[in-house]
Amino acid sequence: MESRNKCHGFxxxxxPEKHIELLRLLSNKVPILPPVDDMLAxxxxxxxxxxxxxxxxxxxxxxxxxxxxxxxxxxxxPKDIVFKREGSDMAEHVYLPHEVARLTPNTLTRxxxxxxxxxxxxxxxxIPQLRQFGEWRVYVVGGEVFQVITTQPxxxxxxxxxxxxxxxxxxxxxxxxxx
Numbered sequence: 001m002e003s004r005n006k007c008h009g010f011x012x013x014x015x016p017e018k019h020i021e022l023l024r025l026l027s028n029k030v031p032i033l034p035p036v037d038d039m040l041a042x043x044x045x046x047x048x049x050x051x052x053x054x055x056x057x058x059x060x061x062x063x064x065x066x067x068x069x070x071x072x073x074x075x076x077x078p079k080d081i082v083f084k085r086e087g088s089d090m091a092e093h094v095y096l097p098h099e100v101a102r103l104t105p106n107t108l109t110r111x112x113x114x115x116x117x118x119x120x121x122x123x124x125x126x127i128p129q130l131r132q133f134g135e136w137r138v139y140v141v142g143g144e145v146f147q148v149i150t151t152q153p154x155x156x157x158x159x160x161x162x163x164x165x166x167x168x169x170x171x172x173x174x175x176x177x178x179x
Contacts (some may be wrong), residue, residue, distance in 0.1 A: 045120075045122060046069055046122050068122065070121040072121075077108060079097065080097055083121055084124060085115065085117075085121050087118075095108070096131070150168075
């Protein structure tokens with residue numbers, strides 16, 4: 001019996017590549033949304049973050065967390081920084097500050113390399129409120145809110161655990177009702 005790929009959950013050595021190939025073949029027969037190439041582009045978090053940073057700077061004039069690509073090997077471990085891997089979701093490849101505080105740079109470098117699966121690791125400013133309250137991703141289509149996805153700490157999870165729930169938000173208040 002083949003074991004699952006630890007980074008992606010696929011069976012076999014060519015799991016992710018074979019999955020992408022099969023999705024592309026399937027998309028020739030039926031529409032797949034989002035398209036395969038869009039999914040792959042979105043897995044490159046740093047590229048998406050650069051776009052968000054540009055929007056924040058030039059359009060909304062709002063603050064954004066500082067994000068950098070990790071240079072390995074690590075010489076030191078910065079304080080109050082979150083390590084995240086591209087091509088990941090559901091807080092699967094995330095190291096919070098309390099998790100890396102007890103590690104040496106060499107140990108963390110080995111862990112990041114082991115779990116890279118060809119993706120880059122990035123660091124971001126740690127924002128405790130995200131861990132406490134979660135985050136919302138709002139999808140707007142044609143000027144209307146289409147869907148809201150929330151990522152929230154799992155009920156009953158301690159702050160030491162990195163366990164998150166991702167759900168679709170149904171029935172929300174508008175801004176006028178919130179203020």
